[in-house]
Amino acid sequence: MSKKKIAIYTATGCRVCENVILDIHYQVSSLSRLFDIAFWPYVLGSRWNDFEKAPLMDICFYAGAVSTESDREAAIRLREKSQILIAIGACASFGGMPGLVNLRTKATPETSAGEKAELSESPPPLPRVEHLVSALSQVVDVDYDIPGCPPTQNLVWAAIQAFSGWKGSTSNLSYAASRLPEPISQAIVSGVFPPKKSTFAGEKAVCASCSRKKEEKKFSNAKRPYETYESTGRCLLEQGLVCQGIATREGCGGLCTGVGLPCRGCFGKPPAVYDPGAKMVSAISSTFDSEKAGEIKKIVEKFHDLTGTFYRYNLPSQCELLRALRGNL
Ligand code: SF4
Ligand code: SF4
Ligand code: SF4
Known part of the structure; x- marks a missing residue:
């Protein structure tokens, strides 16, 4: 079976969600054994030009909130080219801590003429900040969520197993993952994807x-x-x-x-x-x-x-x- 192509990206976030994925690579199972990693700017230095030339992605993990125009553009490009888009972490799933900025009562100050001139002289200019910070699902259609700040390694590993088609022992799944809703537990074991809009977490409080x-x-x-x-x-x-x-x-x-x-x-x-x-x-x-x-x-x-x-x-x-x-x- 050919390996699924994945993209991994962080917008406005601290990158610890990506580090949870890296931890899995180093501590549980090599990611390149499970996936063909086609786009990962943080770790592989991938560029958007390479992404445009690459074929359709099977799965994209998107971390971070949408707070700038470049976050929004990335969300749209990754959505358009990914069969499955997963919001990973509280920032992508709900807006996260960057979303607290939405409590401000004053509008974002306009860039002054002097500042604009300064910016144009020192490229690259910073991306425009959005008026409100958004969760990924408020910008594009999201297929699955893995919540948490950061998500626990168990839940990210559960999602990786479900989407990579990995067949192995589930004995290393912890208490937390064993309390997942039935369709998700089944997906981990069988590799049949859970219903769209599922959350990789429990259902109770x-x-x-x-x-x-x-x-x-x-x-x-x-x-x-x-x-x-x-x-x-x-x-x-x-x-x-x-x-x-x-x-x-x-x-x-x-x-x-x-x-x-x-x-x-x-x-x-x-x-x-x-x-x-x-x-x-x-x-x-x-x-x-x-x-x-x-x-x-x-x-x-x-x-x-x-x-x-x-x-x-x-x-x-x-x-x-x-x-x-x-x-x-
Ligand atoms: S108890 Fe769990 S859900 Fe609550 S803040 Fe801690 S890690 Fe997050
Ligand atoms: S959800 Fe938490 S760990 Fe993940 S990017 Fe946001 S702040 Fe960082
Ligand atoms: S409210 Fe009490 S029982 Fe509930 S999570 Fe907090 S400490 Fe535990």
């Missing part, structure tokens, strides 16, 4: 795979991680830490909560949650350990940057209020 014990549903005092440490294994939300496991898709196996850090939502929302921020506000406020307005005010005053907390990884595509406003921006 992180709480479902978190090892911490939920005892009393009461929220009495908001704390930050450096202010508290309990070795009891109690649910972090019950300790006063704003843990977003309730509103986040499972798949990581509770990596952060396992070491005492609250979940920050890097897998995006699970299908049953409409808006992660609204879900968190409703979950926390319904467990306030008081009914007195003054005491509730004191709890609320201790919260810090709730928008940046609840939408840290997904503001452009999963904040329903912003999505509704986006049409008017």
Whole structure:
């Protein structure tokens, strides 16, 4: 069987998603044994001229958010020439941390005449910044997502197995990957692609795979991680830490909560949650350990940057209020 041609690209992102793929190459299985790597600027120094001459790609892994005109152009070119386009990582899947820039209230400043002259004298000019940062699916049609910041190696390896047609032992799949939805688990074993628009992660919330014990549903005092440490294994939300496991898709196996850090939502929302921020506000406020307005005010005053907390990884595509406003921006 001939190997599938792949392209790997990062737009606005930190490149750690690409490094997860590289880790698989060095630690699990040689990528060139599984794929014909036809375009990978970061690692192989591939150029767009070579991409234009290359035949159709079977699979493209696109990491990073779309925040500049060159990101958008890359998304369109890669979509046009790839049979399967996969958004890898929270930036590509939801807009990621670069998407927090959408909270700004002022328009991007126009480039002044002086700056324009300076830019034209010192080519290459920087690409134009888009007015709003977008998830990949807000720019082109995306076939599959692998969420996470970065996605865990297990989930990326699961996707590589599913799409390369690799047939081998699945015994090295971890707990996290073994909790994947049935069609994806089957794809890993059989090589039959999962239905389009599938996500390589679980379907429930992180709480479902978190090892911490939920005892009393009461929220009495908001704390930050450096202010508290309990070795009891109690649910972090019950300790006063704003843990977003309730509103986040499972798949990581509770990596952060396992070491005492609250979940920050890097897998995006699970299908049953409409808006992660609204879900968190409703979950926390319904467990306030008081009914007195003054005491509730004191709890609320201790919260810090709730928008940046609840939408840290997904503001452009999963904040329903912003999505509704986006049409008017
Ligand atoms: S999802 Fe996270 S790891 Fe991947 S490019 Fe974005 S910031 Fe980097
Ligand atoms: S809220 Fe956080 S700590 Fe508590 S069970 Fe859910 S994921 Fe675990
Ligand atoms: S616990 Fe939350 S923030 Fe941490 S890796 Fe899992 S989904 Fe991401």
